[in-house]
Amino acid sequence: MTNLAILSCLFGLSTAASWPNGPFTTSGSSILDASGNSIKYAGANWPGAADVMIPEGLQYQSVASIVAKLTEAGVNVIRLTYAIELIDQIYENDGVDVPISTAFVEALGEANGTAVFKEVLAANPSFSANITRLEVFDAIAEECAAHEIYVHLDNHISTGTWCCSTDDGNAWWGDEDFSIANWTRGISYMADHVSPTTHPPIPSAVDHHN
Numbered sequence: 580m581t582n583l584a585i586l587s588c589l590f591g592l593s594t595a596a597s598w599p600n601g602p603f604t605t606s607g608s609s610i611l612d613a614s615g616n617s618i619k620y621a622g623a624n625w626p627g628a629a630d631v632m633i634p635e636g637l638q639y640q641s642v643a644s645i646v647a648k649l650t651e652a653g654v655n656v657i658r659l660t661y662a663i664e665l666i667d668q669i670y671e672n673d674g675v676d677v678p679i680s681t682a683f684v685e686a687l688g689e690a691n692g693t694a695v696f697k698e699v700l701a702a703n704p705s706f707s708a709n710i711t712r713l714e715v716f717d718a719i720a721e722e723c724a725a726h727e728i729y730v731h732l733d734n735h736i737s738t739g740t741w742c743c744s745t746d747d748g749n750a751w752w753g754d755e756d757f758s759i760a761n762w763t764r765g766i767s768y769m770a771d772h773v774s775p776t777t778h779p780p781i782p783s784a785v786d787h788h789n
């Protein structure tokens with residue numbers, strides 16, 4: 580259901596003209612749904628590509644509360660950013676994603692990381708203590724689907740950090756932190772992750788020429 584929810588956000592699974600009525604196509608500067616109607620984005624950015632590599636703000640409010648506020652504000656799409664390093668680490672970890680408890684400690688240190696992790700769990704009682712980073716992305720996609728908000732996945736940066744500028748190692752393909760092999764692997768992984776018909780590829784070595 581989780582993956583289906585993301586897929587329906589991105590491409591549309593539904594029959595007839597019910598939301599999201601995908602797959603979408605483009606025509607000139609327009610995005611069209613499956614019936615040829617123009618889709619107009621009224622979007623908000625939800626950053627998830629910084630050091631912890633999960634969508635931000637969940638120590639303050641639940642996913643449900645944030646998405647409800649987006650709905651009230653008339654938002655119909657979120658740009659959900661992620662870092663390629665998220666997927667690199669899954670490959671390094673034999674295909675297993677990192678629990679956010681670990682991700683917080685690695686990004687913020689033991690004391691602060693543990694403290695913020697506990698705040699996230701307190702604000703989001705539906706999260707289990709061992710929830711992984713991708714499961715947080717999934718929870719957001721599922722809630723967005725319930726509110727008919729599209730999710731526009733955005734690979735924002737390679738190494739998870741606040742960005743962006745020309746000296747962040749990601750200015751162009753092949754830049755210091757921008758391995759083209761890791762990047763194509765990462766965006767493929769995320770596309771597969773939201774598809775019910777494919778699965779994340781089996782971890783294998785990537786050439787690191789960049």
Ligand SMILES: *[C@@H]1O[C@H](CO)[C@@H](O)[C@H](O)[C@H]1NC(C)=O
Nearest residue numbers: 686687688689690691692694
């Ligand atoms: C923990 O958070 C406090 C308050 O934001 C900050 O001053 C301190 O530098 C942080 N400690 C670490 C190890 O990041």
Ligand SMILES: *[C@@H]1O[C@H](CO)[C@@H](O)[C@H](O)[C@H]1NC(C)=O
Nearest residue numbers: 678705706707708709710711
């Ligand atoms: C994660 O925690 C839940 C309880 O919160 C437990 O049921 C589940 O087995 C745990 N999963 C893993 C992979 O440890």
Ligand SMILES: *[C@@H]1O[C@H](CO)[C@@H](O)[C@H](O)[C@H]1NC(C)=O
Nearest residue numbers: 667670671756757758761789
């Ligand atoms: C590419 O991913 C591997 C892990 O699979 C990692 O060791 C390497 O540092 C990454 N390359 C870059 C440039 O981030």
